[in-house]
Amino acid sequence: MAESIYSNGTKVWFEDKERGWIPGEVVSSSVQGDGSVEIAFITERQKEITLKSTLKDITNNTSKLPPLSNPSGYEQVEDLTHLPHLNEPSILDVIHNRYAERKLYTYSGIVLVAVNPFTDVPIYGQDIIQTYAGHKREELGPHLFTIAEEAYRALQRDTKNQTIIVSGESGAGKTESAKYIMRYMASVKSNTVRETTSSTSVEHQVLATNPILEAFGNAKTSRNDNSSRFGKYIQILFDDQSSIVGARIRTYLLERSRISFQQRSERNYHIFYQLCEGASPEERANFGLDSDATGYRYLSSSSIKIDNVNDAANFTATRQALAIVGIDEEKQLAIFRLLAGLLHLGNVEINHRRDAKDAIIDEKNDAALQKAMELLGIDAAEFAKCTTKRLIDARGEKFSSARTMDQSIGVRDGVAKFIYSCIFDWLVLRINASLSSNDAIQREKSFIAVLDIYGFEHFRTNSFEQFCINYANEKLQQQFISHVFKLEQAEYALEAIDWTTIDFSDNQPCIDLIEGKLGILALLDEESRLATGTDESLIDKLNSQLKTPEHKSIFKDHLHGNEAFTVAHYAGDVSYNIDGFLEKNRGTVPEEHKDLLTSSSNDFLREVIDVGINIGIDTHHGPVSKSKAVGPSKAVSGRKPTQCSVFKSSLLTLTEALSVTDIHYIRCIKPNESKRAWEFNSPLVLSQLRACGVVETVRITSAGYPTRWTYEEFAARSILLSFLHTAH
Numbered sequence: 001m002a003e004s005i006y007s008n009g010t011k012v013w014f015e016d017k018e019r020g021w022i023p024g025e026v027v028s029s030s031v032q033g034d035g036s037v038e039i040a041f042i043t044e045r046q047k048e049i050t051l052k053s054t055l056k057d058i059t060n061n062t063s064k065l066p067p068l069s070n071p072s073g074y075e076q077v078e079d080l081t082h083l084p085h086l087n088e089p090s091i092l093d094v095i096h097n098r099y100a101e102r103k104l105y106t107y108s109g110i111v112l113v114a115v116n117p118f119t120d121v122p123i124y125g126q127d128i129i130q131t132y133a134g135h136k137r138e139e140l141g142p143h144l145f146t147i148a149e150e151a152y153r154a155l156q157r158d159t160k161n162q163t164i165i166v167s168g169e170s171g172a173g174k175t176e177s178a179k180y181i182m183r184y185m186a187s188v189k190s191n192t193v194r195e196t197t198s199s200t201s202v203e204h205q206v207l208a209t210n211p212i213l214e215a216f217g218n219a220k221t222s223r224n225d226n227s228s229r230f231g232k233y234i235q236i237l238f239d240d241q242s243s244i245v246g247a248r249i250r251t252y253l254l255e256r257s258r259i260s261f262q263q264r265s266e267r268n269y270h271i272f273y274q275l276c277e278g279a280s281p282e283e284r285a286n287f288g289l290d291s292d293a294t295g296y297r298y299l300s301s302s303s304i305k306i307d308n309v310n311d312a313a314n315f316t317a318t319r320q321a322l323a324i325v326g327i328d329e330e331k332q333l334a335i336f337r338l339l340a341g342l343l344h345l346g347n348v349e350i351n352h353r354r355d356a357k358d359a360i361i362d363e364k365n366d367a368a369l370q371k372a373m374e375l376l377g378i379d380a381a382e383f384a385k386c387t388t389k390r391l392i393d394a395r396g397e398k399f400s401s402a403r404t405m406d407q408s409i410g411v412r413d414g415v416a417k418f419i420y421s422c423i424f425d426w427l428v429l430r431i432n433a434s435l436s437s438n439d440a441i442q443r444e445k446s447f448i449a450v451l452d453i454y455g456f457e458h459f460r461t462n463s464f465e466q467f468c469i470n471y472a473n474e475k476l477q478q479q480f481i482s483h484v485f486k487l488e489q490a491e492y493a494l495e496a497i498d499w500t501t502i503d504f505s506d507n508q509p510c511i512d513l514i515e516g517k518l519g520i521l522a523l524l525d526e527e528s529r530l531a532t533g534t535d536e537s538l539i540d541k542l543n544s545q546l547k548t549p550e551h552k553s554i555f556k557d558h559l560h561g562n563e564a565f566t567v568a569h570y571a572g573d574v575s576y577n578i579d580g581f582l583e584k585n586r587g588t589v590p591e592e593h594k595d596l597l598t599s600s601s602n603d604f605l606r607e608v609i610d611v612g613i614n615i616g617i618d619t620h621h622g623p624v625s626k627s628k629a630v631g632p633s634k635a636v637s638g639r640k641p642t643q644c645s646v647f648k649s650s651l652l653t654l655t656e657a658l659s660v661t662d663i664h665y666i667r668c669i670k671p672n673e674s675k676r677a678w679e680f681n682s683p684l685v686l687s688q689l690r691a692c693g694v695v696e697t698v699r700i701t702s703a704g705y706p707t708r709w710t711y712e713e714f715a716a717r718s719i720l721l722s723f724l725h726t727a728h
């Protein structure tokens with residue numbers, strides 16, 4: 001029986017550098033009396049390969065022989081789990097075949113795999129929404145709307161909260177998918193009898209959050225012209241009639257470093273270019289704004305224009321969206337005033353004295369400083385003094401010491417980053433206040449949430465941001481795997497099949513290494529709180545405390561000196577460059593600057609700083625559950641929360657929230673790096689399928705029973721085989 005699995009003519013898959021996998025075929029096989037088996041193959045590239053195994057290994061599915069191809073008829077299955085031979089190459093082949101036929105979506109059991117077309121496809125219109133509304137998964141092909149509809153039906157049926165997790169790497173299509181899902185939710189209800197003017201306006205408000213968050217939180221990167229530089233969890237709130245009554249947003253880890261620096265082909269946040277292009281002449285005069293964005297240091301290191309994007313028109317759209325969520329004209333001007341202030345702040349010249357390293361700012365003649373401070377409501381001389389000199393408090397005695405030019409530039413940019421992140425926090429808070437008003441909370445019975453979160457990242461140089469992102473992915477992967485594992489067990493139980501043999505990879509050791517009591521986050525925080533802490537002292541600490549037998553396979557020695565550490569993640573090893581870890585984690589400004597900001601004569605600046613400072617460990621960017629009040633509360637402990645402690649606690653809240661919702665998974669895949677329509681690069685797709693858990697799901701499934709036939713299919717096939725057998 002075992003040898004018949006690899007009988008002559010059997011189609012198999014061979015690994016291939018260029019295409020991921022290529023087809024091959026068995027040309028001969030022989031079995032020896034001791035159970036050893038020798039099989040000869042020929043690949044599509046006409047290469048002959050002979051491999052050995054044993055009958056026992058073949059039977060137990062532990063042989064190293066090439067994976068089997070599926071019989072014809074399965075080339076474009078809608079659900080990968082229906083494949084008789086469930087293996088990595090077959091999965092890739094099906095997704096590829098479907099994409100070639102312009103089918104973007106494929107199920108992999110509970111997961112919807114979505115491949116980015118990189119061109120407009122007419123499959124998201126109102127007509128299509130109405131087609132999917134009220135229909136079950138089996139009735140229509142795989143689509144984002146099937147998942148949205150499933151979540152919506154489940155909410156109506158069980159009144160249980162639902163979460164749709166949309167993940168994938170940058171440019172894979174997460175945000176677009178999340179927007180289509182939100183649009184589906186908003187539209188599908190509009191067609192019902194319960195439609196009212198007010199519910200329509202709530203839906204309008206919910207959709208208006210997208211252009212706002214995109215203007216302030218998205219930027220052009222080398223991989224995506226509209227890349228979200230933060231994670232978001234949006235809960236759409238429903239009443240007992242399943243009508244939308246509001247929404248609640250939580251955001252994660254806005255990339256602050258982008259404010260003062262961007263790579264060559266990248267941009268700062270869209271809103272700055274929108275403001276420069278779209279402000280009225282009067283606003284321009286008030287803010288001292290030049291329409292030429294290249295005049296601003298914070299914008300000039302980057303490319304200014306994006307093809308097919310009209311920043312001025314988008315500015316109008318952003319303003320309309322702000323008005324829809326209740327941020328009136330006056331407040332909008334107050335926001336733009338601060339943004340203009342930041343652009344001028346970036347232009348403040350900081351030099352050093354000719355005879356010394358001490359930084360200087362020519363405060364009286366620096367027009368940028370004067371304008372920036374006028375807009376921010378801060379005394380220019382005070383700001384210049386604090387930026388170039390440090391106030392030291394030694395046992396009650398205060399004296400000042402000069403900063404170097406680089407240190408002062410760091411402080412200037414740190415203030416800009418801090419103010420911008422406070423504006424972002426304030427916006428999220430305001431959106432929440434307007435979309436989850438007391439009335440909405442009273443009426444809220446359940447929610448459907450969409451989590452649009454960055455996928456696993458592994459670049460040539462990885463920093464604090466990648467570390468946090470990959471930590472989040474470890475947590476989500478853990479939840480995903482245990483979910484899949486439970487479902488697999490349930491399926492076996494249903495068919496009364498023994499399932500005790502399944503073994504699945506557990507990433508708990510990696511999570512322990514990161515968030516354990518003496519793990520990386522704890523050590524990072526400890527070092528960040530020391531006045532004397534530096535990136536060098538941090539890496540020394542990590543190496544001395546974590547290079548232990550317990551973490552041996554997860555925390556790895558770095559080969560290139562003391563500037564990086566390596567973590568073995570579930571999706572691969574990643575080396576993190578330690579440079580900037582402490583500064584990014586502290587994420588704050590010197591006390592003197594904080595005092596200047598909190599005593600500014602600009603009321604709105606004081607308001608946003610207050611929001612930013614008081615974002616507590618436990619309530620970052622608004623609540624995720626009804627039980628918690630809207631708005632940030634004071635920091636929980638007396639200590640200023642660091643970025644990673646805020647992130648860790650918001651992840652904890654998120655995973656808790658997820659654990660009490662039904663989860664639906666959408667894995668977005670980027671089919672090529674050049675954003676070309678309908679181009680499919682197999683090795684690139686394969687690496688994403690591995691990183692997002694689709695392959696892992698298959699591995700779990702294969703560890704149990706890798707070949708799946710329904711009883712009917714099995715009977716049909718066996719009858720045919722036994723007939724052929726008797727005929728011979």
Ligand SMILES: Nc1ncnc2c1ncn2[C@@H]1O[C@H](COP(=O)(O)OP(=O)(O)OP(=O)(O)O)[C@@H](O)[C@H]1O
Pocket residue numbers: 116117118119120121168169170171172173174175176177224225226227228229454668
């Ligand atoms: N369903 C789709 N139809 C057409 N084009 C799409 C679709 N999904 C994505 N795209 C294209 O791909 C680009 C990138 O998509 P998107 O911004 O959603 O990626 P992302 O995964 O959210 O990336 P990031 O993590 O950088 O924010 C879009 O700007 C759009 O051009």
